[in-house]
Amino acid sequence: MKRAKPVYLPLGYKLLISYLLLVLTPVIGIGSYAYVSSVRSTEEHTRSNLEVAVRQIASNVDYRLKDVVRSTDELYADQTLSRYLTGYHSGWEKYSIMSQYILPRLENAANLPDPEVKLSVYVSNPNVGEFYYNESAAGDVRKYSLFHMDRIENEDWYRRLKLHYGSYEWRQVGNDRANASISYLRPLINYDTLQLNGLIKMTANMKYIFSDAGSGQLGEDSILFIVGNDNRLLFISSRNKVKPDLLPSAASGYIQQPDSYMQIKQPVTNMPASVVAWIPYSSLQKNSQQVRNVTIGICLITLILLFLISLVMSQYFARSFQKLIASLKSFKEGDFHKRMPVQGNDEFAEIGSAFNDMASTIQRLIDEVYVVNLEKKETELQVLHSQMNPHFLYNTFSSISRMAKLGEIDKLHEVIRSLARFYRLTLHRGEMIIPVEQELQIAESYLDIQRIKNVDRIHVAYDIAPEVLENESVKFILQPFVENALEHAWYDDEISLIIRAYPEGADMVFEVEDNGLGMKEELIGQILEPTGQGIGYGIRNVDQRIQLQYGRQYGVAIHSSLGEGTLIRLRFPCRRYQSVQEEL
Structure with a gap:
């Protein structure tokens, strides 16, 4: 049975088909991957930016809290102040200690960037005189007071405190909730007996401490607030109150994340609380449609350009191979003087140059082989003559x-x-x-x-x-x-x-x-x-x-x-x- 003659398919067509397959496959795959990764990258980038913003807000809150903590640390660690507040003094000595040491130390501790910070020190020693200011006439002066413990011993919030040596608490006590304030509480220690001798209470306005939570850094649709470690709402900025339905459980003091919002939570170092941000998922995905359209458009343009480039390149390679085949046929027939035309500066040019060099070398070797042998023999004879x-x-x-x-x-x-x-x-x-x-x-x-x-x-x-x-x-x-x-x-x-x-x-x-x-x-x-x-x-x-x-x-x-x-x-x-x- 006579075998059918294989169909002759020019190299140019083969190259064009292979180029199209090589082009279509990666473009479709890369386009799909680019769309998915672009959407994901956009969302991740947006989330990363939001996380950085929330982290910066928490850092700013920590910076303000450090002032309060540092001021109370100075009073807590002052052993001289502790001895004066626990000792017995009378007459001129009592007045001198009060005016020259105790009150200046309290004033220095109350000297914070926020003029609304109130420092109250409660002592168990009845020998120490009280000092306080008129709330209505205080103005912008630093607010610090010295009270006896009997003023708060019967308060519920004080009886619930479990302070001991080295402990501290952030808590809304007294009128703090009504005044939108929060207090930092530390025990006053008698360093001779290591027993509690009173209480240091630093009260700060939450609007000042959490001022960055109301700055609107996260966008118009975001909600930013502060919660305690028990997930109880501590502070929410006034700009979020335009959508009270997003915090349906805030009235009870606790919050619950809505399903349509992404939550970013960043703990605050110097307080048992966290900065919480709610961002609607719709704001993260609003650019996805645009990204998809742009990706599809780029893929189509790329396919057209690559098709044209594939067509040009296949024709170029086909012509280059035809030149090489013609030169090889002449070489096969013994025409060593035939040379391949060399143009450009690519691999085909290198092949042409190598082919031409090879042909020249073979021709030269054929011409020189006898000459070399003759020269070698002649040199040997010359050596014998010189010997x-x-x-x-x-x-x-x-x-x-x-x-x-x-x-x-x-x-x-x-x-x-x-x-x-x-x-x-x-x-x-x-x-x-x-x-x-x-x-x-x-x-x-x-x-x-x-x-x-x-x-x-x-x-x-x-x-x-x-x-x-x-x-x-x-x-x-x-x-x-x-x-x-x-x-x-x-x-x-x-x-x-x-x-x-x-x-x-x-x-x-x-x-x-x-x-x-x-x-x-x-x-x-x-x-x-x-x-x-x-x-x-x-x-x-x-x-x-x-x-x-x-x-x-x-x-x-x-x-x-x-x-x-x-x-x-x-x-x-x-x-x-x-x-x-x-x-x-």
Whole structure:
């Protein structure tokens, strides 16, 4: 049975369909989530702001209550005042204590920001005289009084008090409820017996203490009031009385939260009470409709824009792929000169550049592979030629002849032995890769001959790391720099050389340093120039051999200062030497 040919669907259509699916799914999901989260966020943000406002109101209430508490604390902790109020005094002493200490202390305690605060101190000691003011004539003066306990001992509110050392209570007593006030009650202690000796009563107007509860910070539809820990209504601002039906149970002294209102409750630190706010849920949700409409509108606009963008992008990618396919077909057919047009600055441009580079590289490698092999062979032949330097050999033989005529048999013997060792090492087995130790021996043999010829005017120091001796080295790369130093750097009666070999990270380093004439920067540049003519042939030869063997990142570096000397550094990778027999 013949199989049906698959339907050909262009890449542009596939991209467009995939883009639409990728766009529609997240937009619908994100739009729905955005709507729900926006409504929730709006409500949470509104609630958070309201909570901050209620917390600030409670903080302001605490700030005012602290003044009352602090003033009574000063009286409560004053042991001198306690002794004066519990002791027996008569005559001038009684008058002096009353006028110079007791009354000033009471006046100072009553000196609060609210002039309507009333301080009343009740004492059990009948020896202490009473002091009080005329309520109708008091005006704006600080209101403080000193009474005997028999004035309140029979009051119901006093008999219900359970004060003891260290205790206190906030309570509406006497006429406080009628006057919209509240009193802070503390016992007066006889510090000699630690028994109760009276009562400190600080009465403050609740309109002053809870003034922030009537400021309307929470909006026109909110209700703000103060309740005790037993949920009994203590204070409600006058601005809330426009809706008395919202507090149906307030007449009995207790409140109950309506179902249609959200409640925020913040305790007051210095009083057993809390600031309570009721906010209608409708005010929290009134922006939900607007948020929904805006969200739907944004989603629709986004879908249209993304559809247009998807259409443009699918066409762009389709054209880019077509260009790439055309270039690959030409490459497949062997046309390595074909290049892909590169436009823009994106991944397709990078693909085009990479493709063009690849084609150029392949073409260049095809053209250069034979050239590289020829250059390597030619370099090896040049090295062998430099090893058999006739000039060096003629000079050495002349020195040998002169020594023979002069009868310097010992020197003659040393020169011949060093010369034989030099050529034995350089010509041994014809290997191009030798151990570092053998390369150092070649340079050492050459220097031995030169020291004998120059009557020890050449001073050589070796700084060789033992661990590098068994590493491999390209053959005959050290001796040419030693020879250059003796031929071109020597300008005084003597010359000093330092030869170093050491590892540096994953690399191996040879150094030849002299104290000779030095070179100018221009000359160094000419020597290392690949196309340099006439000078630096031996140095470039060594540099090219190292790079042919190990790569372009290795080779020769020259550091020189005119009149101070020259430092030659040869760098190549650390590799353990293996002879041809070992490799086989």
